[in-house]
Amino acid sequence: xxxxxxxxxxxxxxxxxxxxxxxxxxxxxxxxxxxxxxxxxxxxxxxxxxxxxxxxxxxxxxxxxxxxxxxxxxxxxxxxxxxxxxxxxxxxxxxxxxxxxxxxxxxxxxxxxxxxxxxxxxxxxxxxxxx
Numbered sequence: 001x002x003x004x005x006x007x008x009x010x011x012x013x014x015x016x017x018x019x020x021x022x023x024x025x026x027x028x029x030x031x032x033x034x035x036x037x038x039x040x041x042x043x044x045x046x047x048x049x050x051x052x053x054x055x056x057x058x059x060x061x062x063x064x065x066x067x068x069x070x071x072x073x074x075x076x077x078x079x080x081x082x083x084x085x086x087x088x089x090x091x092x093x094x095x096x097x098x099x100x101x102x103x104x105x106x107x108x109x110x111x112x113x114x115x116x117x118x119x120x121x122x123x124x125x126x127x128x129x130x131x
Contacts, residue, residue, distance in 0.1 A: 029110060033099065034091045038084055040110050048111065050082040076100060083107050 028039040043051070058075040061067050067075070077092045080103055092100060109115040 029106060029115060031106065033087065033103065034094065036086070038086045040084055040106060043083065043111055047083060051079065051107070051111065054079040054082045076104075080104070080107070083110070 028041045030037055030039045032038075041047075054075075058079055061071060061075050073092055074089070077087075077089045080087050080092065080100075084103070084107070087103070106115070
């Protein structure tokens with residue numbers, strides 16, 4: 001994550017600024033999977049909407065209790081593909097379960113911003129930081 005320097009005691013129209021969200025510019029997260037390097041780019045609102053849609057479909061399918069292994073793999077693939085387009089269905093079919101779980105965890109941490117947590121703290125103006 002790259003940060004622009006925060007201005008001490010920043011004020012806009014006589015209102016004190018608590019956090020400079022414009023300073024948060026996330027970078028892609030890269031990882032190796034199936035012999036190739038993949039990356040999770042910063043999640044745009046559009047990508048987030050696609051992820052939520054795919055995740056909702058997976059949740060609905062799992063609630064039926066009648067999901068076949070093929071349906072499960074396909075639904076998981078659609079969730080992953082919504083954020084990481086370089087991963088193929090064949091990659092997911094060949095993957096071990098713990099690899100798919102790790103990918104889901106990286107996606108979750110990217111979407112929630114947890115992966116950038118330490119850098120996020122730096123966007124708070126000095127007077128609001130708790131270190």
